[in-house]
Structure formats: C-alpha cells, structure tokens
Amino acid sequence: MKEIPVADARNFALMGHTASGKTALTDALLFKLGLNDRLGSSAAGTSMADYTEEEKNRKITLFAKPFGAVYKTAAGKTMALTFLDTPGYMDFFGQVTAAIRATDAALIAVDAVAGVQVGTRRAWRAAESQNLPRAFVVTGLDRENADFSKTVQALQAAFGAGCAPVVVPLPDRRGVADVLAGQPPAAVAAACEEARTRLVELAAETDDALIEKFLGGEALSAEETARGLRQAMAGGKLAPVFACMPLQGLGVPELLEGVARLFPSPLDRPAQTTDGKPIGVKPEDPFVGFVWRVMNDFVGQVAFVRVLGGTLTSDAEIFNPGKGQKERISSLLLLNGKKQEAVARATAGDIVAIPKLKATGVNDTLCAAGQKLHCPPIVFPKPVAFQAVTGKTQADEDKIGTALARVCEEDPTLNVDRNRETKEMVLQGLGDVHLDVAVALMKSRSNVEVALSTPKVPYRETVTAQGEGHYKHKKQSGGRGQYAEVYLRVAPLRGDAAEWFEDAIVGGVIPGNFIPAVQKGVVEGMQAGALAGYPVTNVKVTVYDGSFHEVDSSEIAFKIASARAFKDAMSKAKPVLLEPIMTVKVTIPEQAMGDITGDLNHRRGRILGMGSEGGMQVISAEVPQAELFRYAAELRSMTGGQGTFEMEFARYDIVPSNVAQKVIAAAAKQKQAEEEE
Numbered sequence: 001m002k003e004i005p006v007a008d009a010r011n012f013a014l015m016g017h018t019a020s021g022k023t024a025l026t027d028a029l030l031f032k033l034g035l036n037d038r039l040g041s042s043a044a045g046t047s048m049a050d051y052t053e054e055e056k057n058r059k060i061t062l063f064a065k066p067f068g069a070v071y072k073t074a075a076g077k078t079m080a081l082t083f084l085d086t087p088g089y090m091d092f093f094g095q096v097t098a099a100i101r102a103t104d105a106a107l108i109a110v111d112a113v114a115g116v117q118v119g120t121r122r123a124w125r126a127a128e129s130q131n132l133p134r135a136f137v138v139t140g141l142d143r144e145n146a147d148f149s150k151t152v153q154a155l156q157a158a159f160g161a162g163c164a165p166v167v168v169p170l171p172d173r174r175g176v177a178d179v180l181a182g183q184p185p186a187a188v189a190a191a192c193e194e195a196r197t198r199l200v201e202l203a204a205e206t207d208d209a210l211i212e213k214f215l216g217g218e219a220l221s222a223e224e225t226a227r228g229l230r231q232a233m234a235g236g237k238l239a240p241v242f243a244c245m246p247l248q249g250l251g252v253p254e255l256l257e258g259v260a261r262l263f264p265s266p267l268d269r270p271a272q273t274t275d276g277k278p279i280g281v282k283p284e285d286p287f288v289g290f291v292w293r294v295m296n297d298f299v300g301q302v303a304f305v306r307v308l309g310g311t312l313t314s315d316a317e318i319f320n321p322g323k324g325q326k327e328r329i330s331s332l333l334l335l336n337g338k339k340q341e342a343v344a345r346a347t348a349g350d351i352v353a354i355p356k357l358k359a360t361g362v363n364d365t366l367c368a369a370g371q372k373l374h375c376p377p378i379v380f381p382k383p384v385a386f387q388a389v390t391g392k393t394q395a396d397e398d399k400i401g402t403a404l405a406r407v408c409e410e411d412p413t414l415n416v417d418r419n420r421e422t423k424e425m426v427l428q429g430l431g432d433v434h435l436d437v438a439v440a441l442m443k444s445r446s447n448v449e450v451a452l453s454t455p456k457v458p459y460r461e462t463v464t465a466q467g468e469g470h471y472k473h474k475k476q477s478g479g480r481g482q483y484a485e486v487y488l489r490v491a492p493l494r495g496d497a498a499e500w501f502e503d504a505i506v507g508g509v510i511p512g513n514f515i516p517a518v519q520k521g522v523v524e525g526m527q528a529g530a531l532a533g534y535p536v537t538n539v540k541v542t543v544y545d546g547s548f549h550e551v552d553s554s555e556i557a558f559k560i561a562s563a564r565a566f567k568d569a570m571s572k573a574k575p576v577l578l579e580p581i582m583t584v585k586v587t588i589p590e591q592a593m594g595d596i597t598g599d600l601n602h603r604r605g606r607i608l609g610m611g612s613e614g615g616m617q618v619i620s621a622e623v624p625q626a627e628l629f630r631y632a633a634e635l636r637s638m639t640g641g642q643g644t645f646e647m648e649f650a651r652y653d654i655v656p657s658n659v660a661q662k663v664i665a666a667a668a669k670q671k672q673a674e675e676e677e
Contacts (some may be wrong), residue, residue: 004078006266009266011266015106015123016110017117017123018060019114020111020491023042024042024141027040027041032249032252039391054441060087066084067082081315082100082349083103083107084292089427091123091437091632093480094413097381105132106135107137113143113146116231116506117332118587118589121158125614128236135242136154141169142245142248155239165241166178167254175250178254180222181257200225202228210224234268238262270309271309273374280309280310285309285310288309288365290317293362293363296406303361307347308348310348314330315329319370333352359578363377363412365619380413385630387453389426391451393449400448403445427452432630458580460534461535462575463570463573467490469566470485470487471565473561486510486558488518488522488542488569490541504543505543509547511548511553517555522566533667546561579624580651580652581610581650582648582650587616589642593610600645601621609618632645
C-alpha cells in the first residue's frame with residue numbers, strides 16, 4: 001500500500017461479543033484515520049462500517065469488512081494499516097473465522113460494564129487456534145458502573161497474567177494515559193508505574209540478554225522494551241489491554257500508536273502452504289494470495305484477497321492451482337465501506353478486492369504464473385439451524401435454486417441440502433437470524449421470495465424380528481398374461497453380514513435369469529416401508545421359493561411380486577421406525593446447567609458427559625434430530641444469548657413407541673390427503 005515497506009504494515013481483526021463497541025470503535029478509527037469526514041453512528045444509520053441495508057435495519061454487523069489507510073505515528077513513521085470489522089452476533093461467526101485467516105493479529109473489544117462474555121471467550125479461542133497474537137480494547141468506559149481495573153482482572157482470570165494494560169483511563173474519564181509514553185498524570189502515576197513494571201518484565205523475558213540486564217537492576221531502553229513487547233505479543237506471552245471511549249475519540253490515538261508499536265508485521269508471521277513450507281513475504285518473492293471472502297454485488301462477484309507474499313499488480317495474469325485455471329486481473333480495489341479506490345499494486349499484508357474472477361471462490365489460493373501452491377482451507381462452523389425453503393409463487397420456485405446458490409457462494413456457513421428422502425430443500429445455517437438474513441438477501445438481490453418451515457425428519461424403517469412374505473402376481477387380459485410368485489424372508493441385517501440379499505432358490509422354481517428382477521423388486525419395495533412409507537434399511541432378504549410360467553412370466557411380473565412379498569414379510573417382522581440421532585456439544589454458563597440439562601432430557605436427549613472449557617460448562621449429549629431444528633434460537637433464549645452448541649450426525653436409532661404412533665398417524669393422514677386430491 002502506497003509503496004510502504006512490508007515491515008511497516010500492520011493488520012488486525014476487530015472481534016468481540018455483540019454490543020461490545022466494535023462498530024463504534026471502527027467508526028472512530030475511520031474518522032481519526034481520515035477515511036470519513038464525520039464520526040459515523042450505527043444507531044443513526046450513518047456508520048461507515050454497517051453500511052448495507054440489512055445491517056442498517058438490524059443495527060448489527062453482518063459481514064466482515066476491510067478498511068485500509070496510511071497512518072503516520074507520533075514519531076513521524078508512515079505505516080500501512082489494515083483492519084477488519086467483524087460481526088459479534090453468534091449467527092455470523094463464520095465471518096469472524098474467515099477474518100482470522102486474513103489478518104496477523106486479533107483485537108478483541110470488551111465492554112467495561114458487561115466484562116468477559118461468551119463472545120469474548122469464543123473470539124479468544126478462535127484466534128488462539130490459529131496462533132494469532134491477541135490484544136484487548138476495553139470500551140464503554142464513559143458509562144455508569146464501568147470499571148477498567150475490574151475488567152482487566154476479569155481478563156487475567158479468564159486468559160492469563162499476560163493480559164497487561166498499556167493504556168489506562170483517567171479517573172475523571174476525560175482522557176487516557178499511555179503507560180509507556182512520557183510522564184503520566186499524577187492521578188494515574190501509581191497505576192502506570194505498576195503496569196509499566198509488568199510490561200518491562202514481559203519484554204525482558206523474551207531475550208536472555210534482556211532478562212540478565214533486568215535482573216541486574218539495569219533499566220531497559222525504550223527501544224529494547226518495544227522490541228521485547230512485540231516479541232512477547234507475537235509469541236502469545238502478552239495480550240496488551242487498551243482503554244478507549246470511541247464516541248468521544250478518547251484513547252483512539254493511543255490505540256493506533258499501540259498497534260504500530262506492538263502488533264506484528266507480515267514479516268513476523270509468514271504464512272505457510274498446506275505442506276508446511278513458509279511463503280516468501282518480500283515484494284520480490286512470487287505472488288501468493290488467499291481468498292477469504294467473496295461478495296456478490298451489482299457488478300458480479302468480488303473476491304477479497306489477503307496478499308501473503310510477493311507483489312500483485314492490477315494487470316497481472318495469475319493462476320488458481322485449486323481450479324487449474326488462469327485468471328486475469330482487471331483491477332485491484334482497496335475497499336473502505338462503500339468507498340472504492342483503485343490501486344496499482346499490493347504486497348504482503350494488503351487486503352484487496354478483485355472483481356470478475358471467473359473460477360475463484362472462498363478458500364482458493366492464487367499464485368504467480370508457474371506456481372502451484374496451496375494454503376490450508378478455512379474450517380468454517382457447521383450448521384446448527386435448519387429450515388425447509390419453498391418459493392412463494394411458481395415464478396419464485398423457478399428461480400429459487402439460483403438465488404440460494406448466490407447467497408451460499410458468499411457465505412460458506414450457509415448450505416442447501418436437497419433431501420431426496422423428504423423431497424425438501426433445506427436451508428442450513430448458524431441460527432434463525434442467519435437464515436432470515438439469507439432470505440432477505442435472496443429477495444433484495446435476486447427478487448425471489450421464499451417461505452420457511454420446519455423440515456420433515458428423514459425417518460427410516462427396519463425390522464426387529466424374522467418375517468415371511470408371499471405374493472402371487474397373476475394377470476390375464478387377452479394375449480400374453482403376467483405371472484410370478486415369490487416367497488421371501490426378511491430379518492434384521494447383522495453387522496458382519498456379507499450381503500443383504502440372498503438367493504436360496506433350489507430346483508429352479510424361479511429361473512436364475514429372473515433373480516435380478518426379484519432383487520430389483522425388493523429394492524423398490526424398500527423405498528417405502530410397511531409402517532409409514534419411509535425408506536427401509538438394515539434388513540436381510542432371502543428369497544427361497546416361488547413359481548413361474550413358461551410363457552407369462554417376465555421381469556416386470558417378478559419385480560411386482562417381489563415388492564409385494566417384501567411388504568408382506570416386513571409387516572410380520574415387527575417393523576420399527578428409526579430416527580436420526582445427533583451428537584451435540586452445548587456450551588453454557590455454569591448458572592444455566594440445571595435448566596439446560598432438564599431441557600435436554602425433555603427433548604429425549606441422553607447426557608453423555610459434562611466438563612468445562614474456557615470458563616464455560618460443556619454438556620455432551622445425544623439428541624434426536626427432530627428435537628433440534630429450532631434449538632439454536634431456543635438455547636439462546638434460555639441462556640440470555642450466552643449459550644452455543646455444535647452438532648453432528650451420530651446414527652439412526654429406534655423411535656419410542658409413543659412418538660412413533662404420532663409419526664405413523666401423521667403419515668397415514670398425509671397419504672389419505674394425497675389420494676383424495
């Protein structure tokens with residue numbers, strides 16, 4: 001950016017719990033950096049960060065967005081600064097996950113009144129999982145009951161003694177003091193001296209020569225302290241804590257100075273390929289970039305690329321090794337909210353937008369021509385909310401596939417499952433609000449209106465005993481008739497069984513050339529079981545007797561007879577209904593344990609274990625899928641927004657008889673309604 005050396009580039013992701021002051025801080029930073037001529041406000045709809053119509057309407061951040069500017073430090077050094085504003089609302093955590101891969105540090109906002117919240121812990125864990133250096137900024141210090149010292153203590157209790165203040169607020173809340181800069185005001189002199197001593201200790205611990213000097217009673221120079229603190233933050237030993245009051249602009253200059261002084265540059269954290277090889281970071285190295293987000297707007301798709309190494313120019317031809325396709329760069333854009341600035345080149349640390357790439361999507365690595373490097377993909381959170389989606393009109397139904405593809409292309413945490421068993425299109429995401437936003441985007445961008453409903457459960461059927469079935473298919477209507485007779489046996493399929501279908505015919509009572517037709521007929525019969533018409537699974541079928549006619553027997557006759565015989569046998573083999581069982585991991589505050597375990601039991605769940613993780617309680621359980629379609633929203637309601645959960649498919653299991661009776665009755669009623677139409 002602007003020919004600034006890579007060593008002087010800084011970038012970070014601004015993260016935190018919802019309503020922790022991230023967007024207010026973003027707008028304050030943009031105003032201070034000269035990217036906006038006024039202080040934007042999310043509440044007033046003038047935020048430069050939350051500028052989309054959906055964000056204005058909901059007054060929350062929905063998308064991770066890059067902002068870049070040139071910053072001149074107090075010492076006169078020119079820096080390239082890039083940061084990403086990310087959502088705090090849990091439904092959009094996929095955007096946070098992507099932002100972590102695009103930046104070199106995490107700045108986590110913490111509200112001075114609310115303190116450490118579940119979103120604070122989740123942001124920390126996500127950054128820690130990628131070995132991303134972390135810092136905190138305490139906001140809301142101008143509110144009643146705000147307590148900076150108490151917040152710092154809570155951070156240290158949750159994340160360790162490395163959480164150390166580098167900026168502290170003045171008692172009158174009319175300013176802040178930089179712990180490492182100059183003579184602090186008398187009102188905070190003692191606090192600054194205590195904080196400075198701790199910082200010097202952390203700096204000294206990064207180098208044997210410095211620790212020897214420190215223990216010998218010698219003072220570390222400002223340069224030695226700064227170098228040691230940068231190493232401490234890069235190594236995860238220091239998480240600097242800043243104090244800021246964004247709406248007053250207080251603490252914003254000190255935060256920018258701290259970012260320049262303490263945060264790593266791209267040179268400090270070279271990215272690696274999938275096979276662990278470091279990527280060259282210098283401008284003269286071959287270009288490598290990583291696509292962490294795509295966006296569809298009126299000009300088409302725009303790819304957001306973090307430059308990992310080398311130099312990318314606005315007229316370059318590059319290569320996408322994952323897709324095996326060349327891409328031509330038509331322009332490089334530096335995005336700041338709605339504002340776009342064309343740039344001629346980008347180097348390591350820069351985040352640029354590239355429009356109209358033909359084959360490139362999220363998680364793709366882009367290289368200089370002749371290179372074939374691959375970066376590890378972003379691992380996005382798995383869906384936990386599910387809704388069946390249908391078009392409101394036939395015209396909507398005709399366009400629904402394209403509209404869904406567009407929103408899912410933008411957001412990898414959205415997924416569409418076209419369930420062949422239930423014949424439904426199911427939209428999957430991270431919560432009800434997430435799905436609502438997807439529906440709103442389909443309407444605004446593709447003019448498609450859809451209705452959401454609770455999905456059908458993909459039940460299955462099986463047998464628990466042995467049963468025998470028989471059917472004779474005989475039809476005569478002039479000319480050649482139809483004849484086939486089949487006797488077969490069904491039983492539960494053992495786990496060690498080599499085959500599910502056995503031909504036990506002796507004496508040629510069914511000729512061998514008709515046995516494939518018998519098997520096909522059984523397969524057709526298994527598409528709709530004897531209980532409620534759901535697919536049949538885990539059964540062993542043995543055909544052992546039958547009869548044929550020299551003239552009238554045919555493949556179609558044996559298929560019909562076999563399907564009917566299978567239904568007859570299954571009805572006598574104690575059939576049962578099966579339902580999908582999910583393994584869930586529920587993370588909640590300790591005070592919610594009783595309510596949540598009781599609720600899981602009410603949902604027919606089986607508790608597998610309990611533990612703690614990152615200061616939160618974790619419950620592992622198995623719960624029927626039928627009880628979980630709206631659990632994301634209900635868990636959030638029960639825990640005041642503090643609870644989250646993950647789930648994955650475990651197995652199919654027998655539905656309790658009282659529940660099965662209701663499912664069977666509902667299936668019979670639906671079948672009758674379809675027959676009457």
